[in-house]
Amino acid sequence: MILTAPAYLYLLLLALGVVLLHLLRTRQRGVDVTALFLWDDLPRDPRAKAAVIRLRIDSLLLLQLLTLAAIVLALVGPSVWTRRPSLSGLALVVDGSASVRARAEDGGIVADDLREAALALLALYPSTPVAVLEMCSAPRVLAALSRDHETARRALETWEPTWFANGSRDDLGALLESQGESLERIVYLTDEAPPFSWPGLEVVTVPAGQNVALTAFSVREDPRGIGVVAFARLRNDTRDDREIAVVVSDGEWSTQVAALIAPGEEQALVLPFPASRGRVFTATLDLEDAFAGDNLRTWSLPQRGEWKVRILGEMDRFVRAALTSVEAVRLLGSEAEEPDLTVVCGVEAGADVRGSVLLVGASLRGVVEVGDAGCPRAQAHSVERPQEG
Numbered sequence: 024m025i026l027t028a029p030a031y032l033y034l035l036l037l038a039l040g041v042v043l044l045h046l047l048r049t050r051q052r053g054v055d056v057t058a059l060f061l062w063d064d065l066p067r068d069p070r071a072k073a074a075v076i077r078l079r080i081d082s083l084l085l086l087q088l089l090t091l092a093a094i095v096l097a098l099v100g101p102s103v104w105t106r107r108p109s110l111s112g113l114a115l116v117v118d119g120s121a122s123v124r125a126r127a128e129d130g131g132i133v134a135d136d137l138r139e140a141a142l143a144l145l146a147l148y149p150s151t152p153v154a155v156l157e158m159c160s161a162p163r164v165l166a167a168l169s170r171d172h173e174t175a176r177r178a179l180e181t182w183e184p185t186w187f188a189n190g191s192r193d194d195l196g197a198l199l200e201s202q203g204e205s206l207e208r209i210v211y212l213t214d215e216a217p218p219f220s221w222p223g224l225e226v227v228t229v230p231a232g233q234n235v236a237l238t239a240f241s242v243r244e245d246p247r248g249i250g251v252v253a254f255a256r257l258r259n260d261t262r263d264d265r266e267i268a269v270v271v272s273d274g275e276w277s278t279q280v281a282a283l284i285a286p287g288e289e290q291a292l293v294l295p296f297p298a299s300r301g302r303v304f305t306a307t308l309d310l311e312d313a314f315a316g317d318n319l320r321t322w323s324l325p326q327r328g329e330w331k332v333r334i335l336g337e338m339d340r341f342v343r344a345a346l347t348s349v350e351a352v353r354l355l356g357s358e359a360e361e362p363d364l365t366v367v368c369g370v371e372a373g374a375d376v377r378g379s380v381l382l383v384g385a386s387l388r389g390v391v392e393v394g395d396a397g398c399p400r401a402q403a404h405s406v407e408r409p410q411e412g
Contacts, residue, residue: 041088109148110148112168112206114209116157117137117157120185125314128230140229152168155182156198164198210227236260238289251296253278264285273299273300330351332362333366336367346366364379367380368384
């Protein structure tokens with residue numbers, strides 16, 4: 024034990040003054056007797072001396088002396104030497120990807136458990152320069168390398184994970200390089216071990232609970248022209264076989280398919296959706312698991328552009344209604360603009376017509392003639408333009 028201010032020990036001399044004042048204040052009570060010679064030859068009673076001492080030293084004196092000793096002890100500041108670990112530099116790297124928003128196996132949130140573990144490490148090295156870094160696909164520095172532990176503590180207490188994906192080895196290298204080369208200990212706090220290694224990297228994991236994920240989702244127009252086809256990929260991160268159902272909706276209609284997936288396996292599904300009407304689709308997993316953020320995905324088909332149509336012949340109202348009900352159509356006149364579709368109604372088109380052609384009771388010279396056996400009333404053809412040169 025050491026004393027931080029031993030000079031204050033001289034204040035203990037005040038105890039002498041306290042005792043002196045107490046003795047001066049104490050007075051013995053006198054008693055009138057008829058004669059004193061009767062007590063001359065009597066021996067002194069030891070108990071009488073103890074009584075006199077007890078009379079002079081009472082509880083008030085002891086309380087005053089104890090108060091003075093406590094004040095002097097507080098001023099002296101005794102302390103005990105202890106060994107506390109110290110490093111040249113400590114990096115606390117917290118996983119900020121969306122997966123740490125999941126529930127942990129103990130029922131809490133993974134991010135909260137990571138925060139508590141980081142604060143415990145921060146308290147373990149009170150005099151060590153520390154840096155707090157966030158690791159994800161968009162990494163950032165929460166608190167630069169410094170001995171200011173209060174700033175690092177506030178950064179950890181206010182930290183919230185992002186919705187970004189996991190970071191890579193290059194992301195980790197860029198974070199650590201930004202703090203210099205004095206990092207003696209690097210601790211990575213995450214929900215699962217990273218797929219890469221780093222020299223001296225210590226990994227602290229807080230596993231998430233059981234989860235089922237919709238890992239991919241996309242929608243394409245059916246090449247047959249009948250609605251769309253949806254593609255989904257499901258992953259089972261639980262310990263048991265799970266029958267997982269995915270529902271695809273366009274906001275008005277929906278379709279569903281289910282698959283039995285083994286633990287740790289991933290499976291791709293194809294969902295035909297011939298009755299779809301919208302262009303924005305959602306895929307959902309209707310279940311309860313550790314992380315709800317990967318149970319919903321959205322896909323938007325690109326908006327169809329305007330179709331430029333040139334009419335040859337007389338187009339009746341039925342053909343016009345059929346064209347405008349399917350796409351946004353702009354009818355071309357005699358301008359030289361290249362059409363996306365040429366509609367030939369009741370006439371014979373010349374050999375100069377190129378591109379996509381719709382024949383309605385018409386013929387295309389050298390390709391289709393009206394009246395041929397087996398020739399329907401309306402046919403669509405694509406006429407290739409000959410290569411120039």
